[in-house]
Amino acid sequence: MSTLLAFEDALEEIKHSANVCVEQQTVPLINAVGRILAANVIAGISVPPHDNSAMDGYALAFSDWQAGKYFSISQRIAAGQHPEPLLPGTCARIFTGANIPAGADTVIMQENAQLAGDKVAFNAQPSIADNVRPKGQDMQVGQTVIKAGEKITPIHIGLLSSLGITDVVVYKQLNVGILTTGDELVPIGENLKAGQIYNSNGPMLSALVTHAGHNVSHCIHAADTLEDTKAALKVLMQSCDIILSSGGVSVGEEDHVKGALDKLGKVHLWKIAIKPGKPLVHATLQGTPFLGLPGNPSSTLVTYHWFARLLLSICSGQITELPQSYLVDAGFNRNKIIQRDEFLRVSIGKDGLAYAHPQQSSGALLAASESQGYLHVKANTQVEYGHSYPFYPFSAF
Ligand SMILES: Nc1nc2c(c(=O)[nH]1)N[C@H]1C(S)=C(S)[C@@H](COP(=O)(O)OP(=O)(O)OC[C@H]3O[C@@H](n4cnc5c(N)ncnc54)[C@H](O)[C@@H]3O)O[C@H]1N2
Ligand code: MOO
Numbered sequence: 001m002s003t004l005l006a007f008e009d010a011l012e013e014i015k016h017s018a019n020v021c022v023e024q025q026t027v028p029l030i031n032a033v034g035r036i037l038a039a040n041v042i043a044g045i046s047v048p049p050h051d052n053s054a055m056d057g058y059a060l061a062f063s064d065w066q067a068g069k070y071f072s073i074s075q076r077i078a079a080g081q082h083p084e085p086l087l088p089g090t091c092a093r094i095f096t097g098a099n100i101p102a103g104a105d106t107v108i109m110q111e112n113a114q115l116a117g118d119k120v121a122f123n124a125q126p127s128i129a130d131n132v133r134p135k136g137q138d139m140q141v142g143q144t145v146i147k148a149g150e151k152i153t154p155i156h157i158g159l160l161s162s163l164g165i166t167d168v169v170v171y172k173q174l175n176v177g178i179l180t181t182g183d184e185l186v187p188i189g190e191n192l193k194a195g196q197i198y199n200s201n202g203p204m205l206s207a208l209v210t211h212a213g214h215n216v217s218h219c220i221h222a223a224d225t226l227e228d229t230k231a232a233l234k235v236l237m238q239s240c241d242i243i244l245s246s247g248g249v250s251v252g253e254e255d256h257v258k259g260a261l262d263k264l265g266k267v268h269l270w271k272i273a274i275k276p277g278k279p280l281v282h283a284t285l286q287g288t289p290f291l292g293l294p295g296n297p298s299s300t301l302v303t304y305h306w307f308a309r310l311l312l313s314i315c316s317g318q319i320t321e322l323p324q325s326y327l328v329d330a331g332f333n334r335n336k337i338i339q340r341d342e343f344l345r346v347s348i349g350k351d352g353l354a355y356a357h358p359q360q361s362s363g364a365l366l367a368a369s370e371s372q373g374y375l376h377v378k379a380n381t382q383v384e385y386g387h388s389y390p391f392y393p394f395s396a397f
Contacts, residue, residue: 004273006379007306007341011322013269014282014307018289018314021241022172029160032152034213035170036317041146046136047162051100052079055131058113058120059104060091062128070119077101091120100132107131139163149319151213171317175217176209177240178202179232181248181257182295183224200365201246201300205293208304209244214312222256224248226263229256233264237285242315244308247295249279257281257292265290273340273379276362277303282311289315296362302343302374305397323396325376327388328354334383341379345371346391354391356383368394 005013024038053059060071074090077083079097086092086103094100094107106126114121139145145163146156152168160168185199186192199221206216217240222232229248236243248257249270258281261267265285272280276299281292291311293303305323313320331353345367346354354375357367373393377383 004271004278004340005269007272007274010269010272010274010280010282010307011310014291014311015314015320017268017282017284018311020171020317021289021315022174022317024169025172026167026169029157029166029168032168032170033154033157035152035168035173036213037146037148037150037152037168038171038317039169040144040148041160041163041165041168043139043141043143043145043163044165045163046141047138048133048135051132051134053094053096053098053100053107053131054133055107055109056095057107057109057131058091058122059086059094059100059107060122061086061088061104062106062126064089064091065106065122065126067123067125068121070116070121072119075101105129105132147319149317151318173213173215174312174316175239175241176214176312177218177220177236177243178205178209178216179229179236179243179245179257180205180219180221181224181229181245183254185221187221200297201293201295204297204300204365205244205246205304205308208308209312212309212312214316222248224254224256226256226259229260230264233260233285233290237264237288237290240288242312243285243288243290244304245290245292246300247293249281249292249294251279261285261290261292274302274306275338275340275342277306277343278340280307282307294362297365298345298362298368301365301368305374305394306343309397323392325390325392325396328352328375328391329386329388330375330383331355331385332383333385334377337380337382339379342377343374343392344377344383345373346375347372348391354389 071091073093074087076093077098078095083101086101108122108126112124180202186196209216220232222228248255261283265283267283269282279294280303283290291308293300345357357371359367376390
């Protein structure tokens with residue numbers, strides 16, 4: 001057990017070894033959602049570009065206001081029009097979004113106006129600058145509005161559109177190669193024979209990678225031989241930015257991924273003190289980053305969430321934070337102690353307590369699908385009812 005690397009040390013190792021491994025490209029803004037920004041965006045204009053009215057009402061100079069005074073309405077300003085300077089001592093009829101005329105500094109909403117013929121009075125005292133949205137209230141010219149490394153969201157698309165930006169510089173999508181291993185595996189769509197199971201990790205990894213915004217460029221399945229595993233890795237290392245594999249990383253003589261890596265590249269890390277997911281392997285194949293995830297489906301899921309997500313994210317140019325946890329009290333006791341950090345699949349009850357799914361086998365995936373996240377139980381620790389532990393909702397990954 002002493003040869004296993006601690007969970008936090010493994011995260012640090014992977015984080016520090018990873019670099020951006022994709023080039024930059026310019027794409028139309030409208031196609032940019034989900035892409036990683038490669039350069040800071042600086043506002044080229046102020047938003048709004050002019051002081052404008054937040055209400056339908058009347059614009060006037062605050063210093064002209066007096067209770068009971070009737071103002072002439074000297075102009076009418078709709079949104080999109082360029083107003084004339086306000087005639088001294090008058091007010092302007094104004095609408096939401098219209099520019100404030102020079103000489104006015106305050107807008108009184110029409111509900112607080114008393115119209116009499118072609119004049120208007122304002123009996124309630126306004127405050128200066130009431131209902132005026134000043135130039136640059138949202139964004140100032142020269143301001144950095146989105147930083148390089150941020151993933152472009154629909155909100156960013158709105159923000160950049162309000163700056164008039166048509167194209168953005170982003171990182172090219174990461175081309176991810178996925179390798180599955182195991183002679184017992186059959187692709188979905190075929191009939192199972194005795195001893196066979198369906199290849200579920202291939203489609204799951206593909207979906208996880210795509211969902212994270214990367215491109216799955218190759219999916220290869222290798223037979224349980226060193227030759228086949230090496231041949232598959234050679235194809236992937238020549239054609240992909242990064243490689244993920246599932247299975248074949250443990251110690252049996254049917255496990256060939258680790259052996260192939262020793263022959264073709266450099267192994268940085270093998271075996272971590274976590275459950276599920278112990279035999280994770282991290283390597284570089286002539287410059288191509290490689291992460292070998294254990295084959296048990298929940299081990300694949302946990303190691304993808306913690307390690308592959310991090311590696312893919314850094315390699316794709318994204319500013320990468322570790323997932324956010326929340327302290328949650330356990331609603332159960334567990335006396336079992338193991339020398340690995342455990343990621344129990346749990347749900348949060350209506351009482352706010354975390355409840356472990358009864359099935360915690362690393363071979364079982366339904367438990368994860370029926371759970372809401374992971375409860376992180378540190379190595380050599382019991383779970384005690386009412387004690388708090390970090391909870392990571394699946395949505396944090
Ligand atoms: N003697 C030891 N045996 C094992 C150890 C150990 O330390 N000593 N570690 C165990 C642990 S922990 C894990 S985790 C597994 C990981 O093994 P591998 O990564 O080598 O995975 P495989 O042996 O290839 O497969 C494990 C399991 O998962 C199923 N599998 C594999 N790929 C897929 C797939 N694409 N879709 C669905 N299911 C898959 C496979 O059929 C096996 O049942 O090793 C333990 N053994
Ligand atoms: O570390 Mo393994 O994933 O428990 O079966």
